[in-house]
Amino acid sequence: MSGAMKSMIYLDYNATAPIRENVIAAVAGAMATVGNPSSVHGMGRAARAKVEEARAQVAALANARPRDVVFCASGTEASNTVIRGAGAKSLILSPIEHDCVRAAAKESGLPVFKLKVNAHGVVDLADLAQKLEEAPKPALVSVMLANNEMGTIEPVAEIAEIAHAHGALVHTDAVQAAGKMMLDRKALGADYLTLSAHKIGGPQGVGAIILAPTAPLKALIPGGGQELSRRSGTENVAGIAGFGVAALECMADIGRMAELGAMRDRIEREVKAYGNDVVIVGEGAPRLPNTICIAMPGVKGETQVMHFDLNGICVSSGSACSSGKVKVSHVLTAMGYGADVAEASIRISLGYGTKESDVDAFLKAWTSLYDRIRSRR
Numbered sequence: 001m002s003g004a005m006k007s008m009i010y011l012d013y014n015a016t017a018p019i020r021e022n023v024i025a026a027v028a029g030a031m032a033t034v035g036n037p038s039s040v041h042g043m044g045r046a047a048r049a050k051v052e053e054a055r056a057q058v059a060a061l062a063n064a065r066p067r068d069v070v071f072c073a074s075g076t077e078a079s080n081t082v083i084r085g086a087g088a089k090s091l092i093l094s095p096i097e098h099d100c101v102r103a104a105a106k107e108s109g110l111p112v113f114k115l116k117v118n119a120h121g122v123v124d125l126a127d128l129a130q131k132l133e134e135a136p137k138p139a140l141v142s143v144m145l146a147n148n149e150m151g152t153i154e155p156v157a158e159i160a161e162i163a164h165a166h167g168a169l170v171h172t173d174a175v176q177a178a179g180k181m182m183l184d185r186k187a188l189g190a191d192y193l194t195l196s197a198h199k200i201g202g203p204q205g206v207g208a209i210i211l212a213p214t215a216p217l218k219a220l221i222p223g224g225g226q227e228l229s230r231r232s233g234t235e236n237v238a239g240i241a242g243f244g245v246a247a248l249e250c251m252a253d254i255g256r257m258a259e260l261g262a263m264r265d266r267i268e269r270e271v272k273a274y275g276n277d278v279v280i281v282g283e284g285a286p287r288l289p290n291t292i293c294i295a296m297p298g299v300k301g302e303t304q305v306m307h308f309d310l311n312g313i314c315v316s317s318g319s320a321c322s323s324g325k326v327k328v329s330h331v332l333t334a335m336g337y338g339a340d341v342a343e344a345s346i347r348i349s350l351g352y353g354t355k356e357s358d359v360d361a362f363l364k365a366w367t368s369l370y371d372r373i374r375s376r377r
Contacts, residue, residue: 011348011350014199014316020352023203037235051240055069060247063187068213070228075098080100082171086191090136091108091135093112098144121150139163157188160190174195175196177288185210191212194207195209201250202245221233279295308365315347348362
């Protein structure tokens with residue numbers, strides 16, 4: 001962990017997790033390995049071995065076969081590849097999907113059907129069945145496993161059962177779920193599951209698609225035929241090696257999720273007791289144990305983020321994947337919240353380095369801001 005990280009309290013794991021020390025070592029080791037993994041000589045085979053070792057490690061993260069893992073440059077590329085390469089004639093999305101899915105759907109030129117969600121952000125299964133009747137076939141249903149802003153877990157297995165009964169394929173963006181809950185692609189019923197290394201303590205700039213053995217996938221990037229012709233371009237050997245190590249270590253961290261869940265519950269309990277106008281978004285639905293979305297009505301999210309930053313604490317307002325932009329959360333508006341809540345929300349996301357003292361500091365900074373705002377009222 002860098003000196004800057006040590007001087008700050010980092011509560012923004014859903015944006016990117018601090019890179020793990022063993023991952024840094026793996027990346028450095030791979031960078032010292034000379035050889036193109038497509039070369040047939042000894043040094044090329046050594047590079048290939050690192051890629052294939054990591055492929056098995058990432059496959060294990062989702063209880064999948066190594067041959068069904070396709071490495072790419074990011075979770076965004078992974079989801080774009082699925083949206084545009086599954087051979088669908090229509091798309092059915094939840095309205096709270098990550099921007100990479102929403103933008104890819106718009107650019108695809110295909111008919112897009114938006115699902116209803118309830119006040120907790122959970123997909124309406126009856127509406128899904130109706131949309132599947134209406135949508136041109138074959139349809140691709142894309143519903144994230146866990147939401148990046150408030151942590152709500154979607155019933156993907158039930159979604160897949162309904163979709164498959166209508167001849168549709170299913171994609172689930174599992175980027176935020178990885179490392180925070182057990183993953184099993186087959187049990188989920190997803191034909192496509194997408195991941196990103198940097199959300200689990202791996203390097204930035206590496207992602208993966210995990211396919212069902214019979215799922216179709218046309219390459220978004222054609223070229224030399226790498227990744228069984230499903231994603232061309234020389235593999236990022238160092239990044240992939242780091243991804244593999246991060247996958248192993250985040251699986252080992254699953255046992256700590258109950259501890260993070262207790263920290264999450266403490267934060268929610270104490271802020272609600274302190275301010276009766278506080279909104280905990282997604283409360284009441286199954287959620288990731290590390291994710292909290294809190295709205296302090298009357299105080300814009302970016303103002304809150306700046307307050308915490310000045311107090312040495314990193315949190316975020318909405319998704320942190322929009323090139324530094326601050327905008328009203330489409331997730332909260334889709335759930336029926338007005339601008340008073342949607343503009344006033346922040347996300348706190350805990351992770352493997354979070355301590356009780358970090359929670360203490362967050363609560364102290366939060367109550368000081370709340371007191372200041374309340375005094376002005």
